[in-house]
Every structure is written in structure tokens, then in C-alpha cells.
Amino acid sequence: xxxxxxxxxxxxxxxxxxxxxxxxxxxxxxxxELPPPPDxxxxxxxxxTGLLSLVTDRVDEALLDAAGPQLRVVSQMxxxxxxxxxxxCTARGVPVGHTPGVLTETTADLAWALLLAAARRVVDxxxxxxxxxxxxxxxxxxxxxxxxxxxxxxxxxxRIGQAVARRAHGFGMRxxxxxxxxxxxxxxxxxxxxxxxxxxxxxxxxxxxxxxNPQTRHLIGTPQFELMKRSAVLINTARGPIVDPQALYAxxxxxxxxxxxxxxxxxEPILMDSPLLQLENLTITPHVGSATLQTRDRxxxxxxxxxxxGLAGARMPHCANPxxxxxx
Numbered sequence: 001x002x003x004x005x006x007x008x009x010x011x012x013x014x015x016x017x018x019x020x021x022x023x024x025x026x027x028x029x030x031x032x033e034l035p036p037p038p039d040x041x042x043x044x045x046x047x048x049t050g051l052l053s054l055v056t057d058r059v060d061e062a063l064l065d066a067a068g069p070q071l072r073v074v075s076q077m078x079x080x081x082x083x084x085x086x087x088x089c090t091a092r093g094v095p096v097g098h099t100p101g102v103l104t105e106t107t108a109d110l111a112w113a114l115l116l117a118a119a120r121r122v123v124d125x126x127x128x129x130x131x132x133x134x135x136x137x138x139x140x141x142x143x144x145x146x147x148x149x150x151x152x153x154x155x156x157x158x159r160i161g162q163a164v165a166r167r168a169h170g171f172g173m174r175x176x177x178x179x180x181x182x183x184x185x186x187x188x189x190x191x192x193x194x195x196x197x198x199x200x201x202x203x204x205x206x207x208x209x210x211x212x213n214p215q216t217r218h219l220i221g222t223p224q225f226e227l228m229k230r231s232a233v234l235i236n237t238a239r240g241p242i243v244d245p246q247a248l249y250a251x252x253x254x255x256x257x258x259x260x261x262x263x264x265x266x267x268e269p270i271l272m273d274s275p276l277l278q279l280e281n282l283t284i285t286p287h288v289g290s291a292t293l294q295t296r297d298r299x300x301x302x303x304x305x306x307x308x309x310g311l312a313g314a315r316m317p318h319c320a321n322p323x324x325x326x327x328x
Contacts, residue, residue: 003257004025005026005050005276006028006049007025007026007027007049007307008028008045008048008051009021009028009030009052010030010051010054010057010258011029011030011032011035012030012153013029013052013296014296014297016297017077017297017300020301020304021304021313022157024311025049025311029046033055033057035057038058038062041057042063042067043066045066045067045071046066047187048070048071048311049070049073049311050072050073051067051073052075052077052307053074053075053076053077053083053084054076058083059083059085060085062090067112068316071094072094072310072311073097073310074096074097075098075316076097076099076303077299077300078098080212080238081096081098081320082211082239088219089321089324090321090323090324094324096320096324097302097303097307097309097316097318097319097320099298099299099303099306101298102302105163107160107163108296110237110288110289110291111160111164111207111209111237111263112164112167114262114283115235115261116147116324117261117283118233118235118259118261119144119147119233119259120147124142125142126170131191132228145204147173147205148173149173150166150173150174150205151173151174151175151176152164152173152204152207153177153199153200153207154175154176154209155177155178155196155199155219155220156178156179156189156209156211157177157179160209161177161207162188162191165189166189167286169190171282174192175190175191176199177191177194178193178195178196178199179210195316198226198241200224201227201229203228204229204233206232206233206235207234207235207237208234208235208236208238208243209237210219211239212239214239216242217242218242220234220242220243220247220248221244222242222244222247222250224235224247225257229257230255230256230257232257232258233258233259233261234248234257235261235262236260236262237263238264239264240264240266243262243266245265245266245274248260248276252282253279259282260281260282260283261280261284262282263285263288265284269286302317306318
């Protein structure tokens with residue numbers, strides 16, 4: 001351990017990644033079930049060469065200052081890095097690793113699980129049976145929405161959006177996507193690029209796949225809900241603040257849209273006194289888009305590989321601020 005670079009890991013991660021990291025660094029792992037509070041995180045990272053973070057950890061100027069000038073690497077076990085001040089890291093010459101690609105298909109699976117659960121009222125049905133209310137077959141009871149032949153709208157059409165769209169073709173769906181740049185036909189497949197307003201008006205199922213940034217914060221709010229069909233279903237497996245929670249509550253409560261299914265919320269975790277939790281037409285899962293044994297192993301390994309590359313002074317396999325290499 002003597003002479004090895006010190007790395008702080010902000011939570012227990014799968015052994016596949018942790019063991020790889022321990023082979024090349026002196027590793028300290030935060031043992032708590034909850035993330036380390038900001039003051040404790042600042043104390044723990046002081047003097048470290050590397051920080052392996054999760055989306056629950058705010059990496060900002062204060063944390064970087066507390067770490068000290070010897071901090072050379074931040075490696076995040078996630079795709080999104082909206083919790084990290086990339087500009088501050090770049091200014092200090094600190095590359096930030098992330099884990100794109102390895103969770104694409106798994107997150108797309110979860111988006112589809114939520115879509116189907118909402119369309120066919122799976123949670124309602126399970127709750128109905130467990131409550132002892134299932135007495136007989138009723139031809140008018142618990143009617144849902146057809147998925148086959150419907151229109152799917154993908155807001156954001158990167159890796160995950162495209163993976164969701166590929167699954168839609170098996171259901172014979174028409175697929176629309178909205179983002180600033182239209183893709184070449186080889187990437188877009190049969191999906192059609194349209195303005196966001198067109199997508200919202202025409203889609204039966206709307207699924208969100210944009211990163212969180214100032215342009216996408218509350219991208220879906222009151223004006224957008226007003227464009228949607230009353231039968232529309234909104235699915236969010238991206239980041240909670242892309243949707244305005246007050247506007248979402250109003251739209252669901254008034255029946256302006258039929259249902260929403262969320263794997264992410266704003267704030268996260270959702271507050272237990274949130275009025276959203278009183279709604280029957282809302283399904284929520286606890287940010288488990290990448291939560292399979294295989295995918296979390298791959299994420300942990302990639303986070304470790306990013307870290308070890310950074311510690312060795314090599315270019316990371318996946319860097320969220322590649323411009324840092326032009327400044328060091």
C-alpha cells in the first residue's frame with residue numbers, strides 16, 4: 001500500500017470494479033448506506049489523488065479545494081455528470097471519467113418495463129389482487145392502452161433513445177424523435193426527426209433521454225403538457241429535473257395526460273409528503289435504470305479503469321471533459 005495513490009470511493013461498489021481498483025491504489029470506501037454528507041466528503045477526499053463518485057455526490061469548487069492540488073482524477077460510476085462542475089475540474093487539469101455505453105441496453109429495458117407497466121396498468125392490477133378485490137372477470141375493468149401500433153416519441157436520441165426505439169419496432173410502433181440535430185438514416189433507422197411540439201402532440205408514449213443541463217431543466221412543463229394527448233403516457237429514465245414536478249402533478253391530477261412512469265424524480269429521492277405520491281396514475285421506481293448484476297459490474301469495472309488510467313497519466317477510456325487533455 002505504501003507509495004500507492006490514495007483513492008476515496010463514496011459508496012460500496014461491485015467487487016468486480018473495487019478489486020481492480022485496489023490492485024493499483026490505496027482505496028478507502030465510505031461504508032454507509034447513504035452518501036457521505038458534504039462536510040464529511042470534503043474531509044475524506046483531502047489529500048487523495050483520486051475520487052470515485054456517484055450521481056449523489058456533488059463535486060464542486062468547495063470539494064476540489066478541500067481535496068487539494070494533488071487530486072488528479074475524478075471517476076464517476078454513471079453516464080451523467082450533472083452533479084460535477086466540469087469547468088472547475090478542467091481548470092484544475094482534472095479529467096472526469098464516466099461510464100457511457102455499458103448501461104444503454106439495460107436502461108432501455110427499464111424504460112420499456114415502465115412503458116408497458118403504465119400502458120397495461122400492471123401496478124394497479126397487482127395492488128388490486130393483493131388487496132383481495134379480485135372477484136371475477138369484468139369486461140370493463142382496468143382497461144389500459146394498446147402499445148402495438150401506437151406512436152412513440154423519444155425526446156433525445158442518443159444511445160439510450162435509439163435502443164428504446166429499436167425495441168419499439170417489434171411492437172409495430174411509429175417512432176418520432178426530437179433533438180436539435182437530425183441523425184443520418186443509418187443511425188435513426190425508421191424513426192422520424194420532428195420538432196418537440198410535433199412529437200408532444202402526436203405521440204401516445206413519450207420517453208425522455210436527454211442529459212440534464214440548463215437547456216433541458218424543466219424541458220417538460222405546463223406548456224408541453226398542454227400539447228400532449230389526454231391519453232398520453234410520459235416515461236422518464238433520464239434525470240428528474242427535466243420534468244417540472246409541479247406541472248407534472250397538475251397534468252396528472254387534472255387528467256391532462258393519462259399516466260406518468262418515472263425512474264428519476266426532482267428532488268431525488270422523492271419527498272414522502274410529495275403530492276405526486278397521492279396519485280393513482282403515477283408509477284415510480286427508485287432510479288434503477290442500470291440496476292442489473294451484469295450492468296453494475298460493467299459500470300464498476302469501467303469506473304475503475306478510468307481511474308487507473310488517470311492515475312497513470314494516461315488518457316481515460318471515457319472522459320466527460322476531454323478538453324482537459326489540451327490544458328495539461
